[in-house]
Amino acid sequence: MKTPVHTAIEPGILYFGTPVVLISSTNEDGSPNLAPMSSAFWLGWRAVLGLGARSKTARNLRRTGECVLNLPSDALAPAVDRLALTTGSDPVPPGKQERGYFHVADKFGRAGLTPVPSETVAPPRVAECPVAMEAVVSAVHPVADEDPAQRGGILAFEVRVQRVFVHDSIRLPGSDDHIDPDAWRPLIMSFQKLYGLGPQVHPSTLARIPERLYRGPDIDRAREIAPVR
Template sequence: MHMSITPSILYLGTPVVLVSTVNEDGSYNLAPMSSAFWLGWRCLLGFEGVSKTPQNLIRTGECVLNLPSADQVDAVNRLAFLTGSNPVPAGKTLRGYQFEREKFEVSGLTPVASETVAAARALECPIHLEAKVARVNPVMADEYDYSVHERSGECTLEGIVCIEVRITRVHTHPSILMDGKRNHIDPDRWRPLIMSFQRFYGLGPELSESRLAKIPEAMYRTPDVDRAAIVSPAKIK
């Protein structure tokens, strides 16, 4: 029998993406995220609006989506609690984040030139997707005043934005391609790094203790959780 529950987050398991962008001073920013999904050669990316990555995306109109495999879990974990925003936004300060300009260096990943965008690719990641911004959409922009909760400290997220990007170039390591098929990624060889409820997994048991898992899930809770509790059930027709 199923139960009705009210989890603070609904991070049910998606691939980790290292999004690289260009800062105002020309340096590279590199940020891990997992709120991403693909439709054709488009990708929808969800960010906290005050984060450096969406600000860079909106300003420059481009990025690289670097997809790490299970082998890069330590590099991804080294980027936890780091932000390219200076000063650090209030919500991230509450979660223990610190400013870091040299994220490639901290992660141990190697920046290499892209072909269609100025942002760098992360050499060690098996898949690189160069991309350009197609549309920026606010999230949680309905009639409800979420800013009341943000100002009161009840919600540590400071606005969410969904950015649609168009893929302009795909790079893959030969080791994950099907034999004799240049344009086909072999799912038996490609092992993406997955984040599920703030924890790292491959396509199997948990790989490593995630530093981000130390943040209480309730710190990500938004008013939508409570709003859902007071909505009347839909009438069955």
């Protein structure tokens, strides 16, 4: 079998495929903002979110320290796409103006999604999203801070999850706290295009490790915030 050969290229972006997140946050006037993004990953009950420093969401997170990470299913792709090229910032930042963004105050209305009250933070959850995680900001890290041309433009927010809500349709039958990977169909963004998740392609050796062995102290800390209803 011939060994594949690599070719050096310089793509403008390196978004090889990550789940879409709808981040809800609170504006200065108390109204909710809702923004789609896909630069996110999780470690235990922590998440790291990559955001433009001048975005409305980044400014809301720095001011309030709260957000909700709503994960849409692939069925919600049309709703997510209705938020494309919209911003809660008014006036629209120059960089976004250049890319064709325009201001929308009512993001929930624009997307056709329903806000529902959260339990531990002020921003609302998205009712239609199968997963919603209430979170607080633990730290803010500058990205590319060593480069004068990029300094101050990108921030990585470390957030701590305080509550996880899911639709019963994606819970593993017979389990209280497990997600059924075969029922959960996340919306994936890959190189600016929206995709669904296909079936499992191979048995996973890591799946043999019981999930309880990954449970960290943040779960107990979350219980102290407010009792789970």
